[in-house]
Amino acid sequence: MLKVNGIDVFYGDVQVLWDVSFHVGEGEVVALIGANGAGKSTTLRTISGLLRPRKGTVEFLGERLDQIPPYRIIELGLAHVPEARRLFPEMTVEENLEMGALKPAAKARRAESLERVYARFPRLKERRRQLAGTLSGGEQQMLAIGRGLMSLPRMILFDEPSLGLAPLLVEEVFNVVNDIRRDGVTVLIVEQNVRQTLAVADRAYVLETGRIVREGTGSELLDDEEVRKAYLGV
Amino acid sequence: MASAAQTLGRYRTAAAVVGALAVIPLVPGLNSSYVLHMFILMLMWSVIGMAWNLLGGYCGQVSFGHAAFFGLGAYTGGILYYHLGWSAWWGLPVGMVVVTLGALGVGYICLRLRGPYFALGTLAMGEVLRVTAENLEWLTEGTRGIMLETRTWVAKEPFYYVILAIAVASFAVLEVMVRSKWGYYFVAIREDQDAAESLGIDTTLYKTIALVVSAVLTGVAGAFYTCYMGYIDPEIVFALHDVSIVTIMVVMVGGVATRWGPLVGAVIMILLSEVVRTLPYIGRAHQTLFGILLIVIIIFLPNGVVGDFRKMIRFFLGRSKPAGAGGV
Structure with missing residues (x-):
């Protein structure tokens, strides 16, 4: 449904993403996890057209998102729940x-x-x-x-939905994500809350300093020694 | 969404204000040439303030260069008169076209900038136009300026009713725009441009609309100024301080993003500048005093006289209740 092919993204002269590729299939919940500054939000901002990749492409249902203005992306059925809510x-x-x-x-x-x-x-x-x-x-x-x-x-991008919320509310957010998936909406979620995210995600990618370093199903990554050490502290 | 009663109340207030303004030239004591001159200036500044308020107040794009549009409107009338022998009043309709083109140019350059960078960009555009007008002598007569041989009327009353009509029309246009879905788009852009964009608002388009409408109304006020004052030069109509900054002050003093703020602000600013100019010794320092006033307003009445009306009333009636945020 969504295909990100080898994107390089820069802020001015500073390269933030190196050759990032991943895909999200219809009906899946896919997570992008990583520490602060790994490039998670940058990836989402590139998908929603607020940043343009210098190299590589972003495709949604066969349309090149990196070539259309951001306000048209929502018409294709891709909604963005931005970091820190960004309400009016x-x-x-x-x-x-x-x-x-x-x-x-x-x-x-x-x-x-x-x-x-x-x-x-x-x-x-x-x-x-x-x-x-x-x-x-x-x-x-x-x-x-x-x-x-x-x-x-048809697909929702979640940028750090649990940021700054009390544990009970974090749980509620993940319940909502589950409900949304049950309604047949595809989800790409970016999170620092690795344990709970991997529990709801079908698949996940680990971003480190702008590169994808690991991928697998949620449970595979939960069992992965490196991931456990780096993100779960066990 | 306003209820039916609120809607009625809104237009009752507007009708009462227009009615009161319409009879002013008939009231003994108020119909002196001097007092009418004050009222004409107040109405003209309220038009410019309302125009700026659409772009700066509702859409959040703070312009420090509205003199560019004021001057373009003023010079359109002046040039049509001086070079083609037309009545300077043609500056109103023709100026709307010229200012639209000018605003599209300014927008193309400045609307890609955000926040303070947009403000600096517009400030630069205003200055560019002033210097251009000073040096394009074959067209503008440079710093000698353009003078109308005769003004259309000697009496003030006709000018008063012309600017009143312009002010009422501007108020109506802005009211319709701000209450429509465009108004919501403008506010969304002001509050969070990226979020607005990702919700499907073509932010470039709507910012351009706000800029063009704002510029055109300002240009109409400029064209009126030429007809009324009968003399323009670049230092006057493209002035950074006396036009661009005063425009912002009118809206800040009255209340940003409020319906009546620009009118209230224009009344206060015109009265104040008259009083200050007559003060012995410090009259010359009126720009300094305006600067101090602006700082005081920003600190104590950030929503202006209209926006912080309740807060002010409480202040003067004794501070029994803690000051809360003023309603809009």
């Missing part, structure tokens, strides 16, 4: 959700999607008229995920 703090919860359904196909079913999101996250319904900036961290994360779902995506 001075808009209400409901307005934030409505901003998720801008493409015509999603707009036509906006009321229905809104009900679905509210059914999944009752807290958001209670706070629909509240400014997004006044929500708690966990509620903001739910809102960011809800906004992503409003576009009726």
Whole structure:
């Protein structure tokens, strides 16, 4: 479904990604794990068109994402739940959700999607008229995920969804990821929370200083000696 | 989304304000030539402030170069008059076309920049146009400026009603835009441009729309200025301080991204500059005083007089309650 082929990405003159390649099949949950500064977010920003690779390609359902403007990528059915939520703090919860359904196909079913999101996250319904900036961290994360779902995506990119959340909320986030997969939506998730991510992921890639150094199924990597030592501290 | 009652209330306020402004020239005591001149300047600055507010307040693209558009509008009228013998009033419609082209040029260069870099880019564009106007003497008469032999009317009343009509039209255009889905796109771009882009908003397109509309309204005010004052030169209409910065002050003092902020800010700024200029000794230092005022506003009333209205009232009525964030 998504194919990243040998991308090199730079910030100015500084190379951040070296020849990164991976793929995500339809219906899979794939994780990209690695330490701070390994290039995980850079990879996602390249997929969503905010950065352009100097070499290599990004394909989604056969379309070259690296050649179209970022605002058109969502029309292809690829939604992005960005790092640190990136909500519109001075808009209400409901307005934030409505901003998720801008493409015509999603707009036509906006009321229905809104009900679905509210059914999944009752807290958001209670706070629909509240400014997004006044929500708690966990509620903001739910809102960011809800906004992503409003576009009726075929695939969702999650950038560090558990960042800064209490353990109970982290668990809730991973439950949501599981629900989304059950609805037939493909997921690419970037996380530092390695143990829980590998538990829900079908497959995972390990990024280290801008290169993919390992890949395997979630359980393979959980058992991998190097991964255990580097990321799980055992 | 506003309820029906709020909608009614909104337009009732607007209708009351327009009604009150419309009868001002008929009120004894207010219909002196001097007072009307003040009102004309207030309305003109409120148009420029409203225009800037669309781009800077709602869309979050802070421009330090609105003199570029003011001057382009002013010079379109002046040049049509001086070289072709047309009425300078043609500067209004023709200026809209010229300023649109100018804004597309400025946007092409500056809209790829973000935040402070956009502000610096527009500042540079304003200065580039000023220096160009000073040196393109075959077209602009350079620093000698362009003077209208006669102005259309001697009385102030007709000018007053022309600028009132422009102000009402600008208010209506911006009201419609800000309440439409475009308004939400503008705010989304202001709050987080990358998130807006990844949700499917063509941010370049909508920033360009905000810039062009903002520029065109500013240009109309500039063209009006030529007709009203009867004399322009590059130092006046492309002025960095007296146009670009004052525009920002009008909106900051009144309230950024508020409906009535630009009008309130224009009234305060015009009154203040009149008072300050008549003060002995320090009158010359009015720019210094404006700078101090701006700092005070940013610290104590970051949302302007309109945005922090409740906070101000509380301050003057005694500080019984803690100061909270002002409503918009």
